Amino acid sequence: MAISADAIRGYIDVLVLSLLRTNPSYAYELAQRITAISGDEYAIKQTTLYSAVKRLEASGLVNSSAGVSPSGKPRTYYSITDAGLIHFDVKVEEWRNTKSVVDRFINGTIEGGTP
Template sequence: MLSSDIMRGYNDTIILSQLLERDSYGYEISRNIQELSGGAYTMRETTLYAAFNRLERLGYVTSYQGTETFGRKRTYYTITDAGRQFYREKCEEWHVLRHIMQSFIKEEPL
């Protein structure tokens, strides 16, 4: 299992990646993250909704009420142009970080 400290810096990027194709809601995004990571990463609900609040405050996503489900309206999120730009910047940052880390990772067992 991955350390939450390692993943913390990438949560926003992961969430934004899920919104690139279409609008979505928290539970669906959480389920997709777990599925796409092969079960290696589960984003806690508190982490997910704190990230939504931060991303919305920064103007990277907007939210709206969707259709009713079991008596409740779902909150859907959509990525903004600023969010797409931020996502691209974080992807570039990841490529640099990966290159740096490859300089230090030993391929043979110690």
Template sequence: MIGADAIRGHIDLIVLAILQTRDSYAYALSRDIAEGSSGQYPIKQTTLYTALKRLESQGLLDSYESTSDTGRPRTYYSLTTAGADQLAALRLEWHATRDLVDHFAKGTDLS
């Protein structure tokens, strides 16, 4: 199981990356995250909703009302152009972060 602290700073990247492929609603996003992590990170609903509202208020997402395949009314989220730009920046940051953590996790000598 992946701890919330380990993933906390990367929720935006995860959400924006999913929404880059298609518009979605909170429940489906939560399911996609759980399935994409093979059940190792079941995101809490409050964490997801907080991220969605924050990303929307920053202009990175738009929301609209529609119905799901089951006919239920849902609030869908879509990536804006600014959101796509932010996703690209977050991916670069992730690669640098991963490289740094890998460096220390492998016990590589810094000298």
């Protein structure tokens, strides 16, 4: 079952930052990796991805640099900044807390007992 864009919208930045923690990448490669890691359950639109990396760059969470592909084609590579690493950790903790709260509703339980 495919994941809707609405369900994942607030966590696109986390996906991108997560991938950039290991090494710099360019937008097309990021899109391919997101699809592959999701097991083909989520395919990010190029416009969504470009908006995300531009937003992350404007916020100082990623840097961009000009590069060249092995075939000689110019590419823009993105890398995570120290601020991006800190932001990633904060957003991961936020996700864990959010998931915990939603899970309580899905499972029909509340902290300390049942509803």
